Each structure stands twice: as structure tokens, then as C-alpha cells.
Amino acid sequence: MIHRTLGAHIERWPVRGAFTISRGAKREVEVVVARFDENGAVGRGEATAIYYHGESAASVLETIVSHRTDLEAGLDRMALQEMLPRGAARNALDCALWDLEAKRSGVPVWRLAGLPAPRPLETAFTISLGAPERMEADARAVATLPLLKLKLAGEGDIARVAAVRRGAPGARLIVDANEAWTGRDVAAEATALLPFGVELIEQPVKAGEDHLLDGVNSPIPLCADESCQDRADLDRCIDRYAAINIKLDKAGGLTEALALAAEARAAGLELMVGCMLATSLGIAPAALVAQGARWVDLDGALLLAEDRPQAMMAEKGILSAAGPALWG
Incomplete structure (x- = not known):
């Protein structure tokens, strides 16, 4: 019983x-x-x-x-x-x-879900939004990490990206506009970022206003974040975005996230797997979805002042797999 x-x-x-x-x-x-x-x-x-x-x-x-x-x-x-x-x-x-x-x-869990055994993942590390000099200093402090993600705000973004590139000349860069490019020329903004080696732009326009991207020829792939919660949102992302950012909190769990990943791949979309601020307990299930994703942004626990016992460890930007004492 x-x-x-x-x-x-x-x-x-x-x-x-x-x-x-x-x-x-x-x-x-x-x-x-x-x-x-x-x-x-x-x-x-x-x-x-x-x-x-x-x-x-x-x-x-x-x-x-x-x-x-x-x-x-x-x-x-x-x-x-x-x-x-x-x-x-x-x-x-x-x-x-x-x-x-x-x-x-x-x-x-990986075996229950029919997935391959999880491997360590190269994760982005987030540089918070700030004045260019502040973001440059923050980037310089983590310049040895392989992948940095910059938070942007619209006005002054080119200066922010240039500053981070000065601070971390060898890192790969992705940027998150957090909807702040609504009303701006997205293709022109993206073109201005090309000299800095930016390889992905998240959520340039407000969710629900994705039609603003119709006909936009961005030289840097665009990624839907707020615009893609679960499978119900995929149709409006196809032909407007090159990738989607899957987060378990948006999707409503690992079950839907795995289904969303499969359907997105079948539709020809690239995958990014991200997270909210969370401890390693919240990151561990997302790491299963992230196996094979082109971009991984699972630094939510790394941005906290402390984490749980049996936490997932990160060294030089490589996030370890979770142990069963933590989750799964």
C-alpha cells in the first residue's frame, strides 16, 4: 500500500x-x-x-x-x-x-527518461547589467571562463559589449536583451555587435510582439526566451528565432521540457537551456535537458553566495553532473 x-x-x-x-x-x-x-x-x-x-x-x-x-x-x-x-x-x-x-x-532519472548518462557541461556565466566600466571589471574577474552571458538594456548596449570584450578578450559571448530592443532596429543592433564576436542574442523584443521580427535578417542568431514557455509557443517562434531557451520553471517541469526539446529539434530550432536563480537542486534536472544543447546557461547556483550540500561543482566553466544524493 x-x-x-x-x-x-x-x-x-x-x-x-x-x-x-x-x-x-x-x-x-x-x-x-x-x-x-x-x-x-x-x-x-x-x-x-x-x-x-x-x-x-x-x-x-x-x-x-x-x-x-x-x-x-x-x-x-x-x-x-x-x-x-x-x-x-x-x-x-x-x-x-x-x-x-x-x-x-x-x-x-536519466535512465528512466531514456537519456544518455549525463556529462559535465560548459555553462555560461552571467555578467549583470551595469555601467560599461563595471561590466568590464566583472568580465575581467572571470576572463578565464569559456562563455560569458551579458545582460543588456537597450540604450548603451554597444558600449557594454565592447567593455566586456576588453575585459575578457578570449571568452565566447552571448547577450540577453531581456525584451529591451523593442522599437529598435534589431538587425542594425545585431550588426553592430559582430565585431565583438557575439554568437547569440536572447529575446530582443517583448514577448507577444514577436511579429516585429518578421522579415528581420539578423546576422547573429536570435533566441526566444520569454516568448517560448512550452510547446504551445513553438509555432510563433519558428521563422522568427533560430533558437529557444528552455527553462524548467517556464515549461512546468522536466517532463514538458524534454518534450519541448524534442519538438524544437524536429522543427529545426537550436537549443539553449537556461535557468532562474536557483540552488543546485533546481539546476540538476535542467542539466539533463541541456545534454546536447548548443548553449548552456545553468549558472543560477553559481551566482548565489552559498549552495546546498552535495552541490553541483563548477571549475573553469565546466559544471559537474549531479549526484543522486542531491537529485535524480
Whole structure:
């Protein structure tokens, strides 16, 4: 007989310094942890609220506990996809159910999902938005890392990218406009970044205004982030973007993220796998989706002042695979 209990709570983790994008700065992140205890096995999942969807840690927690009866009665992952919409609450629960199945069966999640064994990943490291001189100094401090991701804001972006290139002349660069190029000439902005070796531009225009990219011939590939949450958004991305950024909190868990990755590849889109600010517990499931992605941006835990025990380690920009004591 199955005896399952659900626990869920909010945790607060300090950010190292501050994490700044065009929408503001954060000095701590609130994550929601869901936990299933079933016949001696424990499964955990972590999620970060998607603030630009109006989610908060409190609302995510409320959603999780409001479904306690069904979840404790043995609801499985497939039924979960029908019960909850995409978003952070479903992500925490979906990942906890994957972890529970792995712990209960003794079979790792990658094998349960029919994936190859995970390998270490080269991940981007984010340079927060700031004045060019500040971003140059931040880039210089991590100049030996292989891949840097710059947060941009529209006005003054060329100076920011030039400054980071001075600070880290050998690093590969990708940039995230965070919708700040709405109303700007995207092709011209991208052309101006060519001398600095930028290889990808994330979310140049506001989500929902992707038609502004119709006919835009960008010399640097464009990547949908806020414009692509799950498979329902793929059609509007095709022919406008060259790539999509998959995040488990947006997609609503590992189950949907894997399905989204498969359909995106079939549609000819390149893959980037990213994350919100999170501990290694939130990063571990995303690392499975990131196997084989062209760009990996899983530095959410690296930007925190501290991390969990059994954390995923990073050395010279290479992120280790998660151990089963952490997740999966």
C-alpha cells in the first residue's frame, strides 16, 4: 500500500553581490521546495517563481498545497500535466516526482527518461547589467571562463559589449536583451555587435510582439526566451528565432521540457537551456535537458553566495553532473 505525504516550503538564498537585469536587481532569491515521502523514499524538486508572469514564491507554494489531497493520493507525472498549467508550481512537483521514482526504483532519472548518462557541461556565466566600466571589471574577474552571458538594456548596449570584450578578450559571448530592443532596429543592433564576436542574442523584443521580427535578417542568431514557455509557443517562434531557451520553471517541469526539446529539434530550432536563480537542486534536472544543447546557461547556483550540500561543482566553466544524493 502506498503511503505518500507532501511537504512544501519557501527558502531564501542570498545572491553574491547583486543580480541585475533590465527589469531590476535582486539580492536574494526565494525558491519553493516540494518534497514527497513515500514508503521510506524521498523525492525533492525546487522551483523559482516566474516573476514576469505574476508568480511569487507565496503563490507557487499556495498552488502546491492546494492540491495536496490529489498529490498524496498517488497522482503521477502524466496526471500532473493535466492538473496544473505550466509554471513554477508544476516544475517543483514534476521534478520531485521524477526524483521520487528514481529513489524508489534505484534507477537514475536519466535512465528512466531514456537519456544518455549525463556529462559535465560548459555553462555560461552571467555578467549583470551595469555601467560599461563595471561590466568590464566583472568580465575581467572571470576572463578565464569559456562563455560569458551579458545582460543588456537597450540604450548603451554597444558600449557594454565592447567593455566586456576588453575585459575578457578570449571568452565566447552571448547577450540577453531581456525584451529591451523593442522599437529598435534589431538587425542594425545585431550588426553592430559582430565585431565583438557575439554568437547569440536572447529575446530582443517583448514577448507577444514577436511579429516585429518578421522579415528581420539578423546576422547573429536570435533566441526566444520569454516568448517560448512550452510547446504551445513553438509555432510563433519558428521563422522568427533560430533558437529557444528552455527553462524548467517556464515549461512546468522536466517532463514538458524534454518534450519541448524534442519538438524544437524536429522543427529545426537550436537549443539553449537556461535557468532562474536557483540552488543546485533546481539546476540538476535542467542539466539533463541541456545534454546536447548548443548553449548552456545553468549558472543560477553559481551566482548565489552559498549552495546546498552535495552541490553541483563548477571549475573553469565546466559544471559537474549531479549526484543522486542531491537529485535524480
